[in-house]
Amino acid sequence: MKRSSSVEADAASPATQMHARIVTAIRQIPRGKVSSYGAVARAAGYPGYARQVGQVMKRYAGLPWHRVLGAGGEIKVPPDDAIEQRMRLHAEGVAFRGRRVNMPLHEFKFPKVRSRLR
């Protein structure tokens, strides 16, 4: 098997794997529950990669992006999308207390918090 062949090195690229793991984590958040960028990053095995979670969500379509909030349950998306996010969450029964949602009440707990990856 070719180890450093350019083609498959692509598929196994660290970055690609990270994206995949982040996407998977986001998909785990059930309807009516929410999580945070940081929590998703940790669940995916990449603590400290909160910003990358945002990047991935922007690139991948079909993700429940509205269930991901900033630390403390704050909305971190631009004003336009923020409106839709609130609307979607409200439709799922997630209520806002002013600018943020009641995290202790709505936060989804990831089952398998994997240890650090690389």
Add this chain to the structure above:
DNA sequence: ACTGTGACACTGG
């Protein structure tokens, strides 16, 4: 290769 940017998080005033 270097610099700026951002859908983040945390601390301190």
Add this chain to the structure above:
DNA sequence: ACCAGTGCCACAG
């Protein structure tokens, strides 16, 4: 509760 400063990291130009 609000805002500024700092650390964080991949990506784009």
